[in-house]
Structures are given as C-alpha cells and as structure tokens.
Amino acid sequence: MILDVVVASTSRYTKFGSVRDPDRAEDLSGKVILEKIRTAGYTGNYLLIPDGVEPIQRAIKTSSADAMVICGGTGLTALDLTIEAAEPLFEKTLPGFGEIFRWQSMKEVGTRAMLTRATAGVFMKKPIFCLPGSPGAARLGMDLILAEIEHILKHVME
Known part of the structure; x- marks a missing residue:
C-alpha cells in the first residue's frame, strides 16, 4: 500500500521549496x-507544498x-x-475520523481540541485524511488512520 504524505506549509515551502524528504x-x-x-510496512511518498x-x-x-x-x-x-x-472534492465524508481525533486530542490538549478541523473523506476511491500540523497531531492521526486503513480501503474499493 502506498500513502502520499502532503505537508501544506507556506513558511516551510518558502524556505525549502518543493522537497520530497521531511528531513x-x-x-x-x-x-x-x-x-x-x-x-506499518507501507510505502510513503512525501511532498511539501504551499x-x-x-x-x-x-x-x-x-x-x-x-x-x-x-x-x-x-x-x-x-x-x-x-x-x-479538500472537502469540495469529497464524494463521501468520514465524520467519525474528525470526531474521534478531537475526542482523543482532548486527553492531550484539553478543550483546545475544539480548534482542530481534522477531517477525512473519499475522492475517486482514495481516502484523504486532513491532519493538523503539529507532531503530536501527526502521531495521533496516524495511529487512528493506520488502525483502520485496510478496512477503509476495502470498503471504498467495493
């Protein structure tokens, strides 16, 4: 399985350009x-964009x-x-992802979790997950995604 990792950051993009390695x-x-x-045994491709x-x-x-x-x-x-x-492209939404993400975030950051708009949906049979930019959010989001990605892919391919 291949997952594209796209980091949206104008400040990083201005400083480093369109790199394909987070380091x-x-x-x-x-x-x-x-x-x-x-x-998890999958392949990841990295891209930095503004x-x-x-x-x-x-x-x-x-x-x-x-x-x-x-x-x-x-x-x-x-x-x-x-x-x-992302949302205008979604053919289906996965509201549970954002709900669980915020619920789990409450344990780490308290009520500040309400500020995140983490979400997910499907575009052309491809699950798209939108995560906040902090390392803690990246870790939490990937734990949730990787726990269910194969199951999600099975459903979107039917």
Missing part, C-alpha cells in the same frame, strides 16, 4: 507520519497513491485552507 524541510510532523507508515486551495487540490487530483494524508492547514488562520480545498 530536507526540517519537518518533524512529516517525519513522524512517514516513520509510522513505514513501520498552503492554498489550488496547490492542495492539485496534490489530491494528481495523487496515484492508495490513500493520502495532508498535514497542516486545518486551523483557523487565513492561510489554513486545507479543509476548504
């Missing part, structure tokens, strides 16, 4: 995600992976556009 972008969250994917509806939608539409994890851009600032980019 080259000093990206702890991307590194956490890739390590979890590889530890925030914005167009770059995120382009990454979603051109991905040939089995699933995608988009990290960053789920907050409340003007540049946080991951949800605005």
Whole structure:
C-alpha cells in the first residue's frame, strides 16, 4: 500500500521549496507520519507544498497513491485552507475520523481540541485524511488512520 504524505506549509515551502524528504524541510510532523507508515510496512511518498486551495487540490487530483494524508492547514488562520480545498472534492465524508481525533486530542490538549478541523473523506476511491500540523497531531492521526486503513480501503474499493 502506498500513502502520499502532503505537508501544506507556506513558511516551510518558502524556505525549502518543493522537497520530497521531511528531513530536507526540517519537518518533524512529516517525519513522524512517514516513520509510522513505514513501520506499518507501507510505502510513503512525501511532498511539501504551499498552503492554498489550488496547490492542495492539485496534490489530491494528481495523487496515484492508495490513500493520502495532508498535514497542516486545518486551523483557523487565513492561510489554513486545507479543509476548504479538500472537502469540495469529497464524494463521501468520514465524520467519525474528525470526531474521534478531537475526542482523543482532548486527553492531550484539553478543550483546545475544539480548534482542530481534522477531517477525512473519499475522492475517486482514495481516502484523504486532513491532519493538523503539529507532531503530536501527526502521531495521533496516524495511529487512528493506520488502525483502520485496510478496512477503509476495502470498503471504498467495493
């Protein structure tokens, strides 16, 4: 199984460009995600892009992976556009992912968990997961994703 890991960060992109290795972008969250994917025995591809509806939608539409994890851009600032980019493409939504993510986040960050807009959906039989950009959120999100990814893929392929 192949998972694309797309990190949406204008500040990192401005500093490092379109790199394909989280170490080259000093990206702890991307590194956490890739390590979890590889530890689970899957293949992960990394891409750093700037925030914005167009770059995120382009990454979603051109991905040939089995699933995608988009990290960053789920907050409340003007540049946080991951949800605005991904949700219009979703043919199906997975509201339970965001609900469980926030519920589990409560244990770590308290009521600040309500600030995350973590979500998931399916685009062209590809599960897309949108995670906050912190390393802790990356770890938690990947634990949830990897626990169910094979089951999710089985359902979307039917």
